[in-house]
Amino acid sequence: MTLIDSLQNGDRLALTRLLTQVENDSAAGRAGLAEIFRHTGRGHLIGITGAPGTGKSSLVNQLALHYRKQGKRVAIIAVDPSSPFTGGAVLGDRVRMRDLAGDAGVFIRSMAARGSLGGLAQTTAAFAQVFDAAGFEIVMIETVGAGQNEVDIARLAHTTVVVEAPGLGDDIQAIKAGILEIADVLVVNKADRPGVENTEKALKSMLELGHPMRHIFQHHGRAMQVESPRDDSSALWIPPIRRTVALEGRGVSELVESIAAHAAHLHVSGEWATREQARLERETEALLARALMSHFQQDVAEAQIESVMGDVYKKNISPWEAVQELMRLHSQKEQA
Amino acid sequence: MTLIDSLQNGDRLALTRLLTQVENDSAAGRAGLAEIFRHTGRGHLIGITGAPGTGKSSLVNQLALHYRKQGKRVAIIAVDPSSPFTGGAVLGDRVRMRDLAGDAGVFIRSMAARGSLGGLAQTTAAFAQVFDAAGFEIVMIETVGAGQNEVDIARLAHTTVVVEAPGLGDDIQAIKAGILEIADVLVVNKADRPGVENTEKALKSMLELGHPMRHIFQHHGRAMQVESPRDDSSALWIPPIRRTVALEGRGVSELVESIAAHAAHLHVSGEWATREQARLERETEALLARALMSHFQQDVAEAQIESVMGDVYKKNISPWEAVQELMRLHSQKEQA
Numbered sequence A, B: 001m002t003l004i005d006s007l008q009n010g011d012r013l014a015l016t017r018l019l020t021q022v023e024n025d026s027a028a029g030r031a032g033l034a035e036i037f038r039h040t041g042r043g044h045l046i047g048i049t050g051a052p053g054t055g056k057s058s059l060v061n062q063l064a065l066h067y068r069k070q071g072k073r074v075a076i077i078a079v080d081p082s083s084p085f086t087g088g089a090v091l092g093d094r095v096r097m098r099d100l101a102g103d104a105g106v107f108i109r110s111m112a113a114r115g116s117l118g119g120l121a122q123t124t125a126a127f128a129q130v131f132d133a134a135g136f137e138i139v140m141i142e143t144v145g146a147g148q149n150e151v152d153i154a155r156l157a158h159t160t161v162v163v164e165a166p167g168l169g170d171d172i173q174a175i176k177a178g179i180l181e182i183a184d185v186l187v188v189n190k191a192d193r194p195g196v197e198n199t200e201k202a203l204k205s206m207l208e209l210g211h212p213m214r215h216i217f218q219h220h221g222r223a224m225q226v227e228s229p230r231d232d233s234s235a236l237w238i239p240p241i242r243r244t245v246a247l248e249g250r251g252v253s254e255l256v257e258s259i260a261a262h263a264a265h266l267h268v269s270g271e272w273a274t275r276e277q278a279r280l281e282r283e284t285e286a287l288l289a290r291a292l293m294s295h296f297q298q299d300v301a302e303a304q305i306e307s308v309m310g311d312v313y314k315k316n317i318s319p320w321e322a323v324q325e326l327m328r329l330h331s332q333k334e335q336a
Helices: A003-008 A014-021 A027-039 A054-069 A088-100 A117-133 A148-155 A170-180 A196-218 A252-269 A269-301 A302-313 A317-336 B004-009 B011-021 B029-041 B054-069 B088-100 B117-133 B148-156 B171-178 B196-218 B254-267 B271-300 B302-313 B319-335
Strands: A044-050 A074-080 A106-112 A138-144 A160-166 A184-187 A239-244 B045-050 B074-080 B108-110 B139-142 B159-164 B184-189 B241-243
Touching: A003 A014, A003 A027, A003 A117, A014 A106, A014 A117, A027 A117, A027 B319, A044 A054, A044 A252, A054 A074, A054 A138, A054 A252, A074 A117, A074 B074, A106 A117, A117 A138, A117 A148, A117 A269, A117 B171, A138 A148, A148 B148, A160 A252, A160 B088, A170 A196, A184 A196, A184 A252, A196 A239, A239 A252, A239 B196, A252 A269, A269 A317, A269 B196, A269 B302, A269 B319, A302 A317, A302 B271, A317 B029, A317 B319, B004 B011, B004 B029, B004 B117, B011 B029, B011 B108, B011 B117, B029 B117, B045 B054, B045 B148, B045 B254, B054 B074, B054 B088, B054 B139, B054 B254, B074 B117, B108 B117, B117 B139, B117 B148, B117 B271, B139 B148, B148 B271, B159 B254, B171 B196, B184 B196, B184 B254, B196 B241, B241 B254, B254 B271, B271 B319, B302 B319
Parallel strands: A044 A138, A044 A160, A074 A106, A074 A138, A160 A184, A184 A239, B045 B139, B045 B159, B074 B108, B074 B139, B159 B184, B184 B241
Antiparallel strands: none
């Protein structure tokens, strides 16, 4: 049986093995990714992000249960950028286990944010491809925090859901403004708590304030079209704000509707294909950068590199001049 | 007068111009960086990070005033990862203007976190070099947030100060645990507020919990030495916790002492040179990666790249196979 057959037949052992190979960036992992690639492109990649305390993990669980009732297979990639000695991830996993354990249509994989950011985004993207090819219609990517991580993952997801909650303090609102730019759907979770109206109002005014900026940001280089809304109408998507109480499952089906509406919008506007292509382009470029670097390292001897770097450490030459010298050594070797 | 003479003579116009050239990554900027490079290496790069609401900007101002009294020139690079439509940065700048305006020994530059993360960290590093060469003994790099940004900037700074404050809620503690790993000095600001003991206690227990991990993390691959503290004593630095009330200037001189003690520790342990070299290596590698990519783009025609990418979009070949094909086209051209 081929790898793709095993995956699509629900062989969890084959799936786990491939994910580990991909995470380790082994030759087998790369070969596996190449083999499954033509089977990707059907899954809906949904990014779910929000600060700790918003109840984001519970919401992901509820969404998973809801999609399961629709008969869809669900994968969850939980990206945890916090340090290994915090209990957050473990706790979240335990809640998950209780709700979703024993369901063969659900697969959960945690990933620590150790190592380089580029590496993390690349591995997440590769994991999403594996789940997609394996036939998971829904791939949820859950991230904690407010930073470049979330932006990178938003670029990976088709639909990005940003989760807020009342009572987390005004102080941390500022940091979340950046996150609003990437939101396709906004959720106020824990909506049974006092202050829900204020949170929703704050989100609304931030959205209104942010919308023109957001629009220009997304259509960088197409500013002319922004001034002519009729020509650009298909690209307009105003992020809806949904209230949920994840612990009781309230508001979850409405949220699922908003997510589905966003997917429909992406298809109708042609944005789905655009996002897919942009993603593949970034992925190929990242792989190319690595291939160019390892090609360079094969050509130029380590002793030569060390000698050039020694001159940089002694401040005889600047890093920029060092690169010119290294490129010269590289060319010599190529032409030899 | 040469560029470096102008900078070291306090020509603010020349300084501003060079910073803009560097930010725009222009040829003049690169030439300028190469010219000043041999004059770098004397400034103390201090990273200051913490969530919004911790009073971090006020603390940076107080530190600046304190260093000015010591006769040191002070540069502040304020990196704001929040979106352009939040008022945070502007507000902070206004406070700054009032305290530090008109002092020729202080230079403040804000930087928005737009664009790629690699780009941001690289530009911050280049700015720090410019200030360093221009004779600023103290270069403070202020960042907001809790994520990869801070880790990248900590790798750039000699000393990283993490600022906390009482009463920001337990919910956001989890996200900060990751930040503790990069802290060389911890500050509980707003220490006149209720809850200061709890915040300090939480930091202490997180530090104790985190310390072994932190140690292994910093000395990756040298795990044997960790078990033998006597051989490794010079590398041990337990981050001190300082209380401050920035608005009243309380605790600032003690904080300055801790920062100076850390610098002394870096010099004695040899870690200062190690960090400098690691930084130069990363910078050179990033520049090399860009040079390799632009070399590739010169060799391989855009039409060829588009044709290969078209096959990827159609899922005829995987990104990995595409890279192998692109590298083949590249080699052909090199050998021609």
